[in-house]
Amino acid sequence: MKTRKEDVDWEKEYKIAEGKLWEQKAHTYSRLATGYVKNGKVLDIGSGEGYDCFYFAQKGYDALGIDISKTVIKKMLDRAGKYSLKLKGLAKDITKSKIGGKYNIIVSYGVFQFLGSNFLEFIDDLKNKTLPGGINSFYIFGNKGDFYKLAKHRFYFPSEKTLKELYSDWKIVKFSKKNTKLLIRGDKGEVLHNLMFKLLARKIG
Numbered sequence: 001m002k003t004r005k006e007d008v009d010w011e012k013e014y015k016i017a018e019g020k021l022w023e024q025k026a027h028t029y030s031r032l033a034t035g036y037v038k039n040g041k042v043l044d045i046g047s048g049e050g051y052d053c054f055y056f057a058q059k060g061y062d063a064l065g066i067d068i069s070k071t072v073i074k075k076m077l078d079r080a081g082k083y084s085l086k087l088k089g090l091a092k093d094i095t096k097s098k099i100g101g102k103y104n105i106i107v108s109y110g111v112f113q114f115l116g117s118n119f120l121e122f123i124d125d126l127k128n129k130t131l132p133g134g135i136n137s138f139y140i141f142g143n144k145g146d147f148y149k150l151a152k153h154r155f156y157f158p159s160e161k162t163l164k165e166l167y168s169d170w171k172i173v174k175f176s177k178k179n180t181k182l183l184i185r186g187d188k189g190e191v192l193h194n195l196m197f198k199l200l201a202r203k204i205g
């Protein structure tokens with residue numbers, strides 16, 4: 001695994017990954033989302049190995065995972081096939097092309113920093129792509145900590161105020177923040193931490 005100063009080549013990371021790179025279960029906020037929207041279409045942006053997609057598909061939602069890595073999308077779909085689980089996957093770079101469709105639930109965990117200066121516009125678009133009563137559930141790195149210091153010149157790290165303002169016309173059902181330990185270490189092998197916001201917001205109407 002590379003250090004935070006270098007660009008991560010996700011395709012390569014997933015090709016060489018022996019086991020699993022991320023948590024092997026759905027995120028807590030995905031579980032919470034199902035309490036507000038009982039069925040319908042789910043989009044997971046930067047779905048990685050697809051544990052959130054599996055969770056939603058197992059519960060009968062129509063789930064789509066998108067990720068920049070073709071390899072990880074194939075891995076996710078192969079694994080879904082093994083369990084006869086219906087879900088969709090699409091290899092796509094969210095910094096280069098827009099997302100199509102409308103969704104009842106949109107989730108994304110640990111990905112939006114890569115949007116850089118497109119962050120605000122992208123979130124606005126996702127809000128429009130969420131159906132009335134629908135949920136946005138995101139874990140987003142914030143503007144404090146090691147990751148922010150190392151990458152603020154090229155990635156985007158919102159403040160709590162910016163994030164809450166973006167959702168001021170929705171109901172913020174749950175919001176929390178935490179100084180999170182990063183999975184990737186610094187150049188000298190040091191443990192890195194960064195502020196992480198967890199947001200669960202519901203579109204009113």
Ligand SMILES: C[S@@+](CC[C@H](N)C(=O)[O-])C[C@H]1O[C@@H](n2cnc3c(N)ncnc32)[C@H](O)[C@@H]1O
Nearest residue numbers: 010022046047048067068093094095109110114
């Ligand atoms: C930190 S991982 C998180 C994976 C998954 N969301 C999770 O929490 O287990 C970031 C993911 O974002 C994907 N990614 C990075 N840049 C991307 C881009 N420009 N477009 C789409 N996906 C991207 C990576 O391939 C990777 O799977």
